[in-house]
Amino acid sequence: MGGSIKAYLHLMRMKNVVLASITVPLGAQFATGDSWISSQLEEVIAQIFAVIFFIGAGNTMNDIKDVEIDREAHPDRPLASGAISIKSAQKFVKVLWMLSIICLAIGAYLLYESGNSIIELLSIYFIAVTLMLTYDHGPELKNTGLVGNISISIMVGAVILYGASSVGHVWTTLVWWTAGVVFFANLAREIIKDCQDMEADEGVRQTLPMTYGLVKARMLAYVVVMAALVCLYVPYWKGPFDFNQLIFQTPAILMLITLNRELAEGKDYQAASKIRIAMLLGLIGFIIPMYA
Numbered sequence: 570m571g572g573s574i575k576a577y578l579h580l581m582r583m584k585n586v587v588l589a590s591i592t593v594p595l596g597a598q599f600a601t602g603d604s605w606i607s608s609q610l611e612e613v614i615a616q617i618f619a620v621i622f623f624i625g626a627g628n629t630m631n632d633i634k635d636v637e638i639d640r641e642a643h644p645d646r647p648l649a650s651g652a653i654s655i656k657s658a659q660k661f662v663k664v665l666w667m668l669s670i671i672c673l674a675i676g677a678y679l680l681y682e683s684g685n686s687i688i689e690l691l692s693i694y695f696i697a698v699t700l701m702l703t704y705d706h707g708p709e710l711k712n713t714g715l716v717g718n719i720s721i722s723i724m725v726g727a728v729i730l731y732g733a734s735s736v737g738h739v740w741t742t743l744v745w746w747t748a749g750v751v752f753f754a755n756l757a758r759e760i761i762k763d764c765q766d767m768e769a770d771e772g773v774r775q776t777l778p779m780t781y782g783l784v785k786a787r788m789l790a791y792v793v794v795m796a797a798l799v800c801l802y803v804p805y806w807k808g809p810f811d812f813n814q815l816i817f818q819t820p821a822i823l824m825l826i827t828l829n830r831e832l833a834e835g836k837d838y839q840a841a842s843k844i845r846i847a848m849l850l851g852l853i854g855f856i857i858p859m860y861a
Contacts, residue, residue, distance in 0.1 A: 576652040577661060580632060581625035588849060589624045589728050592751065593617045595852055596732020600741045602859065609683065609736045615676030616735040619694075620728060622669035627701045627724075629662050634705040642769030676735055685737030693731045693739075697724050714777045718759040726752030743809055743855070749800035750851055754825070757793040758844040760786055765837035787832040794825050794844070801851055814858040821851035 597605040597613050605613055632639065632648050639649035647653040653661075673694055677687045700720045704710045710717040729748040733739040763776040764783050770776055778786035801822070805815040824847040831840035 573652070576647040580629050580647045580653060580658065580661070581665075582628040584845075585628065586621055586624045588845065589725070590617050590621050591849075592728045592852065593620050593732035593735065595747075595856065596729040596734075596744060597736045598732075598856065598859070599729070599743045599747055600733035600738035601736055605736045609680075612676045612679045612683070613732070613735050615672050615679065616690075616731065619669050619672035619676060620731065622665045622672065623694075623697070623701075626662050626665035626669060627704075629658055629665065630701070630705055631711075633658050633662070634711075638766070638769050638773050642766045680735065680737055683737075689734040689737075689739045690731070693727055693734055697727055697731075700724050712774045714775055714780055715760075718756055718763070718777065721759055722752050722756040725755040742807075743804055746800050746804050747852070747855055750797050751848060753793050753797035753800060754844055754848045754851070757790040757797065757828075758841050760790040760793065761832070761837050761841045761844070764790075764835075765841065783835070787835075787837075790840075791829055791832055794828055798822065798825055801854075804855070810858045817857040818851060818854035821847045821854055824850065 593616055594605075594613050597609070601609075632646055633655060636648045636655065639646045643649060648655065648658055673690075677690055680690060681687050700710070700723060704717060704720055710720045726748040729744060729751055730739055733741060733744040738744075760777055763770070764778045764786050767776065767778050767783065770779065777789070781789075801818055802815070804810050805812050805818075824843055828840055828843060831837075831843060
């Protein structure tokens with residue numbers, strides 16, 4: 570496989586990979602507290618790497634499919650710039666899928682040996698694979714506007730559930746509200762990214778802003794952000810946290826509420842980046858009360 574290590578890491582989109590991998594132990598933390606660190610650390614580590622390779626494979630597949638679009642919208646990406654050939658990228662995808670499945674199998678075996686169910690873990694992985702494959706191939710959900718945005722966001726939100734299932738406790742209430750925050754925040758981000766890429770996508774794929782216009786798409790994105798804020802608020806209203814601990818979410822809340830400024834000015838790149846930072850701050854805001 571030709572190309573530098575740096576180019577392959579860029580192809581995997583390491584910012585997204587790192588953020589996704591962080592949410593695996595967070596899912597375990599939200600499900601069981603600190604107990605997983607002493608009793609199920611190996612299971613969680615195995616699934617962290619399963620997610621790293623899974624997300625990397627998905628992003629690489631997406632870049633292979635979108636190479637012509639990226640020559641205009643993202644010319645710095647490895648395939649669009651020629652730093653990595655299509656053939657090398659295709660081989661890289663196979664390696665990443667193989668590594669992801671191996672890590673999944675190791676973690677599932679350890680979980681089963683500890684007396685926990687692996688059904689939820691395998692089900693979430695299977696659903697994520699199905700959504701990943703149908704996004705760029707077969708039905709090509711990426712060309713279905715909002716449906717495609719939702720499918721990607723389900724995958725992103727499911728990483729929290731996957732982290733919880735890696736320790737056998739996916740049905741914890743906090744885990745689902747946290748996954749809701751990630752799902753809605755990412756859905757808003759996907760809509761905004763489509764606004765950003767509208768010109769490059771013209772004639773290639775059909776997106777929400779193409780159908781309803783930039784203004785309405787950005788308005789919808791902000792409404793979806795408000796849904797994320799509701800999911801953020803509920804654990805402090807209904808438990809397990811005290812309401813006064815909501816103060817730890819102040820940075821994330823302020824970033825999301827003030828997003829209307831970037832959207833009104835058409836600063837889509839800044840808005841998408843702001844949501845990613847707010848997602849990370851929100852997850853940290855959930856962690857702090859567990860130790861306060």
